[in-house]
Amino acid sequence: MVNGSTNARRVLVLEDEPEIADVVQSYLRRDGLQPVTYGTIRSALAAIAKEKFGLMILDVGLPDGSGFEVLRESVASGRRIPAIVLTARGEESDRVVGLELGADDYVIKPFSPRELMARVHALLRRIDERSSSGIVARQxxxxxxxxxxxxxxxxxxxxxxxxxxxxxxxxxxxxxxxxxxxxxxxxxxxxxxxxxxxxxxxxxxxxxxxxxxxxxxxxxxxxxxxxxxxxxxxxx
Incomplete structure (x- = not known):
């Protein structure tokens, strides 16, 4: 289970393939997270403009554009949302672009749901970490x-x-x-x-x-x- 505020547990999932979206949602809910799924860039951009999310899982290839647009807008708005990018196998350029735009991690499709969740929880731990050994714990x-x-x-x-x-x-x-x-x-x-x-x-x-x-x-x-x-x- 994941502790924290409601906003911190909300996960924006940008995925246009229903079968993949359903699996991702199921695993997120099982681990106490609250997925909100969108199938288009336009709907995801509208969501981050008016709602708060603790994390985003972004597919790169969408019918109306690239998931990178959502990542770019998140950073440009000053309300950067931690993000994991889903990329096609072998598309190194996608992984490089994602990291350069501010993605925190990436997962190659097809992927194991367990691997995705492991990366989700690793990212959440990094976000919450404040005073681990060797990390600044004071201003x-x-x-x-x-x-x-x-x-x-x-x-x-x-x-x-x-x-x-x-x-x-x-x-x-x-x-x-x-x-x-x-x-x-x-x-x-x-x-x-x-x-x-x-x-x-x-x-x-x-x-x-x-x-x-x-x-x-x-x-x-x-x-x-x-x-x-x-x-x-x-x-x-």
């Missing part, structure tokens, strides 16, 4: 970056930065020990429950994080690469 300011774990918010020079749950987790790990170099192996170990995180996608998440918190992501002031070793958070 912290490093240079122009303010990290507030209680509200899961990050501000850069006073402006809110819309980070994904994975990006927030990475920043929190680094901010827990400013100046300390974290090897890729250490980062992957800390992110072991974060789904499809391996060296290639870790680097991609780091790049996306830099785009959101650095003035020049090609010449970063905060998240610095220590070549041949890993990453560290530098105090400017």
């Amino acid at each position: 912290l300011r490093i240079g122009g970056i303010e990290i507030d774990p209680s509200s899961h918010e990050v501000r850069v020079e006073g402006r809110p930065a819309q980070l994904t749950a994975t990006e927030f987790r990475i920043l929190s790990i680094l901010a827990g020990s400013p100046g300390e170099v974290f090897t890729r192996a250490t980062m992957l170990d800390r992110l072991h429950d974060t789904g499809n995180i391996f060296e290639r996608t870790l680097d991609r998440h780091i790049n996306n994080l830099r785009k959101k918190i650095e003035r020049d992501n090609h010449n970063p002031s905060y998240v610095v690469t220590v070549y041949g070793v890993g990453y560290k958070l530098r105090r400017p």
